[in-house]
Amino acid sequence: MPRTLRVIYSAFRMAMLHWMADPQWVIPNVIAPFVFTFVALTLFKEASGSFGLYAVLGGGMMGMWGNTLYSSGFAIEFEKWQGTLEEVVATPSNLLHVIAGRSISNALFGLVNMVAILLIASLGFRVPLGVANPILFALSIALTLLSVSALGLIFASAFVLTRSAQVFTNGLEFPIYVVSGSMFPIGLLPFWVHPASYTLGPTWGIEAIRMAASQGNVTLAFWLNVGVMLLITFAYVMVAAFLFKKVETKSRRDGTLVQA
Amino acid sequence: MSLSHSLRIFLSSAQFSFRAQFGWLYPPMYLTFKFVTSLAQMAFFVFVGQFLITTGNASTDIVAYVAIGNAMQALSWNTVFSVINITSHDKWDGTLPLVLATPAHRLPLFVGRAMIHVFDGMLSVGISFAYAMIAIWNYTQ
Numbered sequence: 106m107p108r109t110l111r112v113i114y115s116a117f118r119m120a121m122l123h124w125m126a127d128p129q130w131v132i133p134n135v136i137a138p139f140v141f142t143f144v145a146l147t148l149f150k151e152a153s154g155s156f157g158l159y160a161v162l163g164g165g166m167m168g169m170w171g172n173t174l175y176s177s178g179f180a181i182e183f184e185k186w187q188g189t190l191e192e193v194v195a196t197p198s199n200l201l202h203v204i205a206g207r208s209i210s211n212a213l214f215g216l217v218n219m220v221a222i223l224l225i226a227s228l229g230f231r232v233p234l235g236v237a238n239p240i241l242f243a244l245s246i247a248l249t250l251l252s253v254s255a256l257g258l259i260f261a262s263a264f265v266l267t268r269s270a271q272v273f274t275n276g277l278e279f280p281i282y283v284v285s286g287s288m289f290p291i292g293l294l295p296f297w298v299h300p301a302s303y304t305l306g307p308t309w310g311i312e313a314i315r316m317a318a319s320q321g322n323v324t325l326a327f328w329l330n331v332g333v334m335l336l337i338t339f340a341y342v343m344v345a346a347f348l349f350k351k352v353e354t355k356s357r358r359d360g361t362l363v364q365a
Numbered sequence: 366m367s368l369s370h371s372l373r374i375f376l377s378s379a380q381f382s383f384r385a386q387f388g389w390l391y392p393p394m395y396l397t398f399k400f401v402t403s404l405a406q407m408a409f410f411v412f413v414g415q416f417l418i419t420t421g422n423a424s425t426d427i428v429a430y431v432a433i434g435n436a437m438q439a440l441s442w443n444t445v446f447s448v449i450n451i452t453s454h455d456k457w458d459g460t461l462p463l464v465l466a467t468p469a470h471r472l473p474l475f476v477g478r479a480m481i482h483v484f485d486g487m488l489s490v491g492i493s494f495a496y497a498m499i500a501i502w503n504y505t506q
């Protein structure tokens with residue numbers, strides 16, 4: 106296995122083990138998004154058309170985002186509490202790869218959350234969830250998962266330098282839910298919010314997921330959404346790599362990593 | 366233990382608990398969290414309501430319903446999350462043994478530390494209600 110992949114896999118495995126050893130994350134990562142979906146399904150109960158799908162896919166998306174954001178924010182906090190942050194930064198492995206493994210693991214838990222929400226909505230609320238194109242549906246979810254993880258990497262780089270990562274984590278949750286139009290079309294948002302919406306990979310991802318779920322034969326718009334999301338994801342990774350390098354250099358130079 | 370003594374412990378622990386959080390939280394961030402997060406949460410539910418209105422699946426009353434409910438829900442963050450975290454933060458910061466070793470009576474000490482977050486939660490509700498009023502006014506015009 107190439108060295109980079111080995112580091113990402115090790116961080117991924119470690120995050121999974123931590124997650125299982127400390128199941129309190131179930132509350133923000135699984136129960137909270139489900140509660141929002143429950144509220145949305147209750148609001149959409151009398152609605153006709155594809156509202157159930159909007160609520161359920163939106164809830165799943167929120168779960169994925171919540172997981173990634175928490176993983177980015179708490180990964181660094183957790184290392185500080187355990188007193189292992191210095192070792193992680195001092196290791197010859199690239200910090201970006203370590204955090205990437207953690208972000209992927211937590212986004213994957215978000216995916217599990219999405220599947221759980223789909224099942225509960227289908228069985229408990231009798232929401233019709235016939236997915237028109239299962240293959241493209243799965244593909245668009247997997248790519249959105251990567252995009253969400255890449256966005257989490259950018260936040261994680263900033264979280265290394267602050268003592269308030271937890272506050273950032275909590276504070277960024279709802280703005281992203283709103284701006285990415287997770288549960289409603291972004292056309293409803295004021296026009297000055299649209300540029301922010303279009304720079305978020307999840308905005309294009311959730312649109313692609315909805316299209317794959319509702320259209321058997323997807324149009325060019327689906328591939329356009331996927332293409333733009335991939336470009337944005339690539340840009341996220343580039344920005345994150347640059348920021349991690351800067352942050353790591355600054356931390357080593359100032360020697361204030363643990364105090365931050 | 367006299368009433369004035371208990372009151373003094375209550376007030377000093379409340380004041381200290383509130384000030385102590387600024388050891389790890391910058392005041393501008395506290396204000397941002399207070400105003401921006403409340404706004405974003407309100408916006409989320411109001412836009413969900415607007416989605417139903419624009420597609421003809423609900424009347425404009427739904428905005429008042431979700432906005433007021435959401436404003437009240439803002440209380441839960443401070444009153445549940447912050448209060449629960451009081452002893453957890455003490456553990457992480459290594460101050461729990463000192464708090465338990467103090468001769469001060471436990472009841473006013475812990476109630477004081479918790480109550481300040483309840484008042485802080487009331488402030489959050491006030492801010493959320495202001496946003497709710499703006500949203501409702503916007504939909505009733």
